[in-house]
Amino acid sequence: MTTEHEDVRELLGAWAVEAVLPGDEHRITAHLPGCAACSAEARRLRDTVRHLEGPPAPPPSDVPHVLSRAFRTRAPALRTAPHAAPYAAAVAGLQALLGELGERGDWETPVAHDWDVHDTVAHLIAADEPLALHLGLHARVPASSVPEGAPWRAAWAARTSDVIAHERLRTPAQTVATWRNQAAGLLAAPAAHDRELAARAAVLMGVRLPVGDHFLVRAFEAWVHADDIGRALDRRVPPPRVPHLWQLVRLAVRILDIALGPQAPTVALTIEGEGGGTEWILGDTTDAVRAELVLDPVDFCLLIGGRRPPTDIPHGLSGDTSAAHHLLTRAASLSWL
Structure with a gap:
């Protein structure tokens, strides 16, 4: 069982980009005055975001009305460096889509790979985790018992299976919050806006690429799974913006x-x-x-x-x-x- 301190620490990334629910906002503001560590981290994240925030991109004119409204009212997109901007946009788009689901039974709609909507969001927690850990963020789901030296595909399959199993014991809202907070942490990381840091290579998911390219891989996957969810729910998800698509x-x-x-x-x-x-x-x-x-x-x-x-x-x-x-x-x- 997590403590109030750990729960608030999980939420700080999303709070910094104004993407927490009202109840979570109250928990954070009540906790910060009495916790020096969280207060310092909150100030650091807010200072970072203050330099990165920009206006949200306007929705495409052919997006259905309900989804267009969600895109207009989402939290401000971060003005990241070009290598991370597609990921920021993909996260904002998926968050807008998920925000329309509420508490209805849509979360149990089959999507792909024997996953429902809830499972698909849990999968994205696992998928973003290697980059998050590489950038110094902490894991948001308990560690798995993946054998040392296991081939990356086997390790990846085991980790995503364990994360989905863990998230099935939680509510969809909790799973979305964990995914959203991890994504916010990635977008607040120095490598999201520092081209020199982004140029450093890292082996993640069996592929050696510059960190900047790993952000593009994250954008690719977030968009593909948003499209999966949209198709399952009969809601059109727009493709990435043209500059992002060509990246x-x-x-x-x-x-x-x-x-x-x-x-x-x-x-x-x-x-x-x-x-x-x-x-x-x-x-x-x-x-x-x-x-x-x-x-x-x-x-x-x-x-x-x-x-x-x-x-x-x-x-x-x-x-x-x-x-x-x-x-x-x-x-x-x-x-x-």
């Missing part, structure tokens, strides 16, 4: 190029849609291009995220069909979401 596309192409390796059939991949278009040559760049493939940026991201099967993805194709199919199949295989 995710460029990251996904870099990861796909590494996964294909230098021996793969050479394919000219063009991602083309709102915001422009870019072409990459992937595979064996010493060989002639065997196929030219054109994809929409949202479809490409959903393919990489495991939400579009290679056989159903809309695309333009000329040249060797087998070379293009190899690229599409490899892209779909990269998802662990």
